[in-house]
Amino acid sequence: MSAPLLEAHSLTRAFGALKAVDNVSLTLLADQIHAVIGTNGAGKSTLINLLSGEFPPTSGTVSLLGQDVTRWSQPRRARAGLGRSYQRNNIFLPLTVRENCRLAAQAHVQRPWAVWESAQACPESRRRADEAMERAGLADVAHVPAAALSHGQKRQLEVAMCLATQPRVLLLDEPLAGMGPEESERMLALLRRLREGHALLLVEHDMDAVFAVADRITVMVNGAVIATGTPQEVRANRDVQNAYLGEHA
Numbered sequence: 257m258s259a260p261l262l263e264a265h266s267l268t269r270a271f272g273a274l275k276a277v278d279n280v281s282l283t284l285l286a287d288q289i290h291a292v293i294g295t296n297g298a299g300k301s302t303l304i305n306l307l308s309g310e311f312p313p314t315s316g317t318v319s320l321l322g323q324d325v326t327r328w329s330q331p332r333r334a335r336a337g338l339g340r341s342y343q344r345n346n347i348f349l350p351l352t353v354r355e356n357c358r359l360a361a362q363a364h365v366q367r368p369w370a371v372w373e374s375a376q377a378c379p380e381s382r383r384r385a386d387e388a389m390e391r392a393g394l395a396d397v398a399h400v401p402a403a404a405l406s407h408g409q410k411r412q413l414e415v416a417m418c419l420a421t422q423p424r425v426l427l428l429d430e431p432l433a434g435m436g437p438e439e440s441e442r443m444l445a446l447l448r449r450l451r452e453g454h455a456l457l458l459v460e461h462d463m464d465a466v467f468a469v470a471d472r473i474t475v476m477v478n479g480a481v482i483a484t485g486t487p488q489e490v491r492a493n494r495d496v497q498n499a500y501l502g503e504h505a
C-alpha cells in the first residue's frame with residue numbers, strides 16, 4: 257500500500273454556530289486520486305482551506321509527510337510540498353504560459369522578493385517551469401500570453417503553476433468547472449498522469465468525471481463525512497444514494 261502523504265484527523269471548523277466541517281478525517285495516499293463530493297454547502301471548500309492552511313481548524317490536526325502542520329501557514333505548507341489550485345483564477349493574463357510557470361516556481365525556489373528581476377535569470381525555476389508545462393501538456397503554447405488561452409488551457413495552466421512548485425500533494429478545487437467535454441477529457445488525462453508520485457485531492461461537481469478518475473471517494477453532507485471508499489463502494493452505499501447520488505447510483 258502507498259504511503260500516506262497527508263492526513264487529517266477529526267477536523268472541525270465552526271463559523272459561529274455552523275460547523276462547516278464537522279469531525280472530518282481523511283488520508284491521502286501517494287499515487288492515488290481521492291475525490292471529495294457533496295452538495296452545495298457541504299463543506300468541501302472549507303475542508304480544502306483547512307488542509308492548505310488558508311485558515312486554522314477549530315479543532316483537529318493536519319499532518320503532511322508525517323509532520324504536524326496544523327499551525328503552519330499556507331506558504332509554509334506550500335514550501336513543504338502542499339500544492340493547491342484555486343477555483344478563482346490565479347493567472348497573470350498578460351504574461352506568457354512560461355512566465356506564469358516561472359513565477360510560480362520562482363516564488364518557491366529562492367529570492368521570492370526578486371521574482372520580477374530574476375525570472376529570466378534563475379535556471380532552476382526555468383527548469384521547473386519547463387517540466388511543469390510539459391507535464392501539463394502546455395509545452396506547445398509556452399510562448400502564448402495566458403490571456404489568449406482557452407478556458408480549458410487556463411485551468412491546465414493553473415495546474416502547471418501548481419506543479420512548478422514541485423508539490424507531493426495537490427489539492428484541486430473544481431478543475432473541470434466550466435469545461436466542455438473535450439477540455440474535460442484533456443484535464444482528466446492530465447490528472448491520471450499526475451497520479452504517479454503525487455497524492456491528489458479532487459473536489460469536483462462532475463460526478464461522471466469523479467467516478468471515472470477517482471481511486472477513493474469521500475462523501476460529505478452538512479460538514480460531515482457520510483461515506484468513504486472506492487467508487488464501487490460509494491455507489492453501492494445506501495446513505496449516499498439517499499442523501500446525494502440520485503441518478504448516479
Ligand SMILES: Nc1ncnc2c1ncn2[C@@H]1O[C@H](COP(=O)(O)OP(=O)(O)OP(=O)(O)O)[C@@H](O)[C@H]1O
Pocket residue numbers: 271274275276294295296297298299300301302303
Ligand atoms: N467564511 C465563512 N463564514 C461563514 N460561513 C461560511 C464561511 N465559509 C463557508 N461558510 C459556510 O460553510 C458551509 C460550507 O461551505 P463550503 O463553501 O465549504 O461548501 P462547499 O461544499 O464547498 O459548497 P460548494 O459546492 O457550493 O462550493 C456553507 O454553509 C457556507 O455558507
